[in-house]
Amino acid sequence: MPAPTTPTRDFVTGLPKAELHLHLEGTLEPDLKLRLAQRNGIDIGQSTVEEVRATYAFDSLTKHVEMFFDPQAHTSRGVPFEAVVTGYHRAAAEASSKHGVDAHLILCFLRDLSAESAAETLEASVPFRDKILGVGLDSDERDNPPQKFADVFARARELGYRLTMHCDIDQVGSIDNIRTVLDEIGVDRVDHGTNVVEDPALVEVVRERGLGLTCCPISNSFVTDDMKATEIAGLLRSGVRVTLNSDDPAYFGGYVADNYVALAEAADLTTEEVVQLARNSFEASWLGDSQRAAYLAEIDRYVAAYDATAV
Numbered sequence: 455m456p457a458p459t460t461p462t463r464d465f466v467t468g469l470p471k472a473e474l475h476l477h478l479e480g481t482l483e484p485d486l487k488l489r490l491a492q493r494n495g496i497d498i499g500q501s502t503v504e505e506v507r508a509t510y511a512f513d514s515l516t517k518h519v520e521m522f523f524d525p526q527a528h529t530s531r532g533v534p535f536e537a538v539v540t541g542y543h544r545a546a547a548e549a550s551s552k553h554g555v556d557a558h559l560i561l562c563f564l565r566d567l568s569a570e571s572a573a574e575t576l577e578a579s580v581p582f583r584d585k586i587l588g589v590g591l592d593s594d595e596r597d598n599p600p601q602k603f604a605d606v607f608a609r610a611r612e613l614g615y616r617l618t619m620h621c622d623i624d625q626v627g628s629i630d631n632i633r634t635v636l637d638e639i640g641v642d643r644v645d646h647g648t649n650v651v652e653d654p655a656l657v658e659v660v661r662e663r664g665l666g667l668t669c670c671p672i673s674n675s676f677v678t679d680d681m682k683a684t685e686i687a688g689l690l691r692s693g694v695r696v697t698l699n700s701d702d703p704a705y706f707g708g709y710v711a712d713n714y715v716a717l718a719e720a721a722d723l724t725t726e727e728v729v730q731l732a733r734n735s736f737e738a739s740w741l742g743d744s745q746r747a748a749y750l751a752e753i754d755r756y757v758a759a760y761d762a763t764a765v
């Protein structure tokens with residue numbers, strides 16, 4: 455008997471998937487966890503705030519994760535760039551053995567800070583180039599359009615970084631920003647970007663280039679009162695490389711599998727469509743070709759085994 459036509463939570467949970475839109479900062483209180491551990495003499499296996507934060511992100515339901523970190527949120531309060539990146543990187547390296555998650559870092563610039571600050575942060579990253587997969591742009595999009603960071607992203611490209619940018623949901627000028635990000639910045643994927651539906655010609659560009667959109671349905675429902683299920687499912691069904699992600703899971707109360715289940719329920723996704731979302735997550739990832747192929751094969755095996763055991 456084939457896999458269920460309506461995806462069950464059990465099926466979704468076990469399905470191998472990558473998380474491409476997850477922020478390490480801003481949602482948790484690792485300082486408190488560390489202080490309590492120290493006060494009580496408990497060894498929790500992490501000694502820095504950065505390491506504690508990273509462990510929260512290693513959801514064992516995920517196989518591969520490319521996580522955002524905002525160094526400026528730390529350097530602005532006096533923490534050296536090196537401490538931030540080495541703390542996170544150490545935790546990411548341990549994630550594989552401890553949690554079975556292959557974890558990587560994306561350096562995000564805070565767009566409400568200046569382009570000069572972003573440029574300085576980028577240059578500070580150069581000695582740690584091998585620890586950082588790519589660069590992104592997050593925080594408040596209003597009055598901080600992609601053009602503001604065009605030079606910084608051009609330099610990041612020169613340095614060999616992959617590029618992504620947030621194009622948040624329902625911003626003033628969302629569609630113009632998405633156009634800039636595609637045509638002028640030349641990103642490798644777009645974070646959120648769901649408002650591309652406003653321009654069918656642009657949807658076609660995204661589809662043809664095979665650009666990943668890292669959509670976050672549960673986060674959307676908090677930020678805009680609307681999961682944007684119709685838009686996200688519509689993009690998926692028109693062949694756009696849509697992926698589902700959790701954004702700030704501790705804050706929004708949903709990890710990556712919860713986002714799959716929420717969208718499946720809201721948009722009546724078939725099991726086949728849910729499997730396509732999982733495939734997209736690896737296709738849109740910045741894995742090397744052989745690793746990507748291995749994960750895709752894992753999905754095939756999972757679906758085949760599920761088919762075999764389904765009754």
Ligand SMILES: [Zn+2]
Nearest residue numbers: 477592620701
């Ligand atoms: Zn985000």
